[in-house]
Amino acid sequence: MKFHRIPDETVRRLPIYLRGLLLLAEQGREHVSSHELADILHIKGPQIRKDLSYFGEFGTPGVGYGTKELSDCLRDILNLNCPHKVALVGYGNLGAAILRYSGFRSYGLKITAIFENNPRKIGRIVQNIRIQDVKEISSLKRKKIELAILAIPAESAREVTERLEQAGILGILNFAPSYCIDARSKVKIITIDIGMDLARLPYYLPIKAEIAG
Amino acid sequence: MKFHRIPDETVRRLPIYLRGLLLLAEQGREHVSSHELADILHIKGPQIRKDLSYFGEFGTPGVGYGTKELSDCLRDILNLNCPHKVALVGYGNLGAAILRYSGFRSYGLKITAIFENNPRKIGRIVQNIRIQDVKEISSLKRKKIELAILAIPAESAREVTERLEQAGILGILNFAPSYCIDARSKVKIITIDIGMDLARLPYYLPIKAEIAG
DNA sequence: AGTTGTGAACTTATTCACAGCC
């Protein structure tokens, strides 16, 4: 295993591998080949092997990968072995949906703080968490929370991001449009832009209007 | 303008350009250069020019692009000029959040049908739409609805996708894990996997556990 | 026989540099 810069796309796939392996391990499977994992996840076998090869040698020729062993290694690589507290900023429809979404938990990610602008929501307690004023974001520093989910309207995204950086947040999952965020930021920001994803779907519809050349 | 296969990444960026231009047009701007648009959207200028060049020549040297003209062209290219009806499948927390999300509307996309499994929700009326049983998905064919948003648990995703295909749906925005979906499908499927995106964020935290080689 | 790990070939995407136009 020589040193290589690790492609972003590889990192993007690692959690997918992890989920597949956890699923298999749950079903009692002890080993899996790259080819079988490929079938399950709709990712090609050589791709999986190459991705893993950037981090080490985890398999046994002729046998495959130990489901338990490899998922442990992936958790190490992804830094998911220690549990992470996550702050949720914005408790509108989307924020509330995210709070109730259980998909994070198996990766050791837990929302433990919520912030809102709306005075009518501040002070309410949801899932045992007291909704705080966004002005109290600076308290995250004390609480050693490093990750945040941004589920707020475009207008306030820039200001809140700056507050989060001030408060020592190091990673943000952002649901606001990406142009709202300061590009010079040191913080790792992953943006999910639901509107943009839906807006490009009609492009692929078979009957398409021709565009004048 | 020679013929080129259009990169997927280019198509992914088109809606971003469109949004930027609509924003500028709203502010009364008549023209914009690729460089200025680049600054706003955090996408490089030459990238924007090349992306657009796959579809035609939309700008004026020395002047830039007409905000109104180019946004019209992009709407044509993306097939967003005629309004599209969208079916929402799954009215849980996420489904409800998506229904209330207004970001689609400016692109002519409107949710006009909702389907659910849960008998307690079927029959309820939300935003003037009557929630129907998923068994009635076949009715979409009559209604000429071609797009769907899938906001349901992993377990039922495969079955529902098959139903949607039967009903003539041609594009799906999918919030279930991608392995749940039949890879051989003819339908264009764009998957948003919130859990996986959050799970890769800790990888980028500066203090990382070393992995044994 | 079956499978991994990986260099090399290939494909896809981005960036540069500049001719040509306003």
Place this chain on the structure above:
DNA sequence: GGCTGTGAATAAGTTCACAACT
């Protein structure tokens, strides 16, 4: 002077093919 459109150069990512291992 300022800007677009684009071929050529570069970079990034994927796939292949196969030696090495169990």
